[in-house]
Amino acid sequence: MGSSMSDRIKTLIIVxxxxxxxxxxxxxxxAFGLNLDFCCFNNNIYVLYRKxxxxxxxxxxxxxxxxxxxxxxxxxxxxxxxxxxxxxxxFDPHHTEEFEKNLPIDRIVxxxxxxxxxxxxxxxxxxxxxxxxLYINYPMMESFKDCDSFDDEGxxxxxxxxxxxxxxKKIVGTRKMANKRLDRYxxxxxxxxxxxxxxxxxxxxxxxxxxxxxxxYLTISEQTHILNQEAVCIQTLKQIAVLNTSVFLALDYYGxxxxxxDSIINY
Numbered sequence: 001m002g003s004s005m006s007d008r009i010k011t012l013i014i015v016x017x018x019x020x021x022x023x024x025x026x027x028x029x030x031a032f033g034l035n036l037d038f039c040c041f042n043n044n045i046y047v048l049y050r051k052x053x054x055x056x057x058x059x060x061x062x063x064x065x066x067x068x069x070x071x072x073x074x075x076x077x078x079x080x081x082x083x084x085x086x087x088x089x090x091f092d093p094h095h096t097e098e099f100e101k102n103l104p105i106d107r108i109v110x111x112x113x114x115x116x117x118x119x120x121x122x123x124x125x126x127x128x129x130x131x132x133x134l135y136i137n138y139p140m141m142e143s144f145k146d147c148d149s150f151d152d153e154g155x156x157x158x159x160x161x162x163x164x165x166x167x168x169k170k171i172v173g174t175r176k177m178a179n180k181r182l183d184r185y186x187x188x189x190x191x192x193x194x195x196x197x198x199x200x201x202x203x204x205x206x207x208x209x210x211x212x213x214x215x216x217y218l219t220i221s222e223q224t225h226i227l228n229q230e231a232v233c234i235q236t237l238k239q240i241a242v243l244n245t246s247v248f249l250a251l252d253y254y255g256x257x258x259x260x261x262d263s264i265i266n267y
Contacts, residue, residue: 008037014057014065014132016090019040020141023182024246025088031187032250038085039077041065045089049115057122060130061085084253085132087123090140090171091116091230092165105162106238113231120223126252134223135180135246138230144244148176150192156203159239191267193207194247203245204229212265214256221248 015021022040029036043065051064062078093105093112103111116136123134137143137158147155160168172178180189198221202212205220219225226245233241254260 001090008035009083010039010080011036011084011086012039012041012062012078012080012129012132014041014043014048014061014085014087016042016044016088017141018208020182021088021246024141024144025249027182027185027192028247028250031185031190034202034253036253041069041074041077043069044136045087045119046093046112046115048087049119052122053118057118061087061123061132062129074239080130085128085129086126086249087119087132087134088141088249089119089134089136091136091240092139092168104131105165106234109162109234109240113234117224117227124223131217133252135249136227137246138243139165139240141244141246142169142172144193144197144247145177145180146172146175146194146242150177150189150196152196153243155196156200158242159233159237160242162238162240165240168261185208188267190247190250191264193244194251194264195267197244197247198251200241200243201226201245204233204243214261217251217261217265221245221252 013021020039023042025038028034029038044108047068048064051068052059055064066074066078091112093108120134120136123132125131126133131264146158160171164171185193198217201220204226207216207220225244226243230241230243233239251261251264256262
């Protein structure tokens with residue numbers, strides 16, 4: 001968009017991964033021309049949940065992050081004023097409480113559903129710097145590569161059995177899109193990727209794919225609604241429906257201004 005760094009909007013993104021997520025959002029910003037200056041802060045969803053639960057979810061998110069991850073560099077980063085705050089986390093239960101170590105995976109996942117429900121109900125406002133907006137990827141960030149193309153119809157029904165969660169990254173590594181470098185993702189790639197995941201959400205609710213409109217998207221893309229549908233899949237089939245909701249960040253930023261949503265869904 002031709003804006004200088006000083007003109008760009010300061011945006012805090014709280015992520016789990018130190019490399020994949022920052023690279024992903026840096027390329028998304030470039031591809032879509034987002035006027036956002038991303039600052040990525042590394043944290044774990046279940047560690048964050050434990051801290052917030054102790055405080056009855058009545059706390060400034062930046063204070064909680066700093067308490068758990070204090071360093072001079074982190075203090076300096078979090079002291080900045082951010083216009084938007086986003087939390088991008090995995091549903092994958094690879095970090096559990098000590099007492100859960102020997103529990104069956106379905107019990108651990110069920111426990112995590114309840115924790116994430118509380119988080120999803122709380123983190124709903126990206127414009128409030130004390131809260132932020134949550135995006136959950138199922139089972140993890142790598143889900144955006146779990147396809148052979150960005151028009152892969154198989155993605156719409158793709159799931160991962162709870163018993164195979166620990167092998168998910170290896171499974172994704174067998175897909176054709178696993179070898180595509182992030183720094184080569186174009187606007188076309190991100191548009192098709194976003195459309196694919198919108199359609200995936202639509203199939204979770206068993207709606208007809210030709211009925212997707214912006215108002216409907218706003219309703220079904222709410223993280224609590226998605227999580228409820230995922231919970232049904234988990235409890236009845238012992239599977240997680242593969243889905244990447246972090247791709248919706250640009251879509252939620254632009255909305256349908258200038259027909260942005262329409263252009264994505266009809267790409």
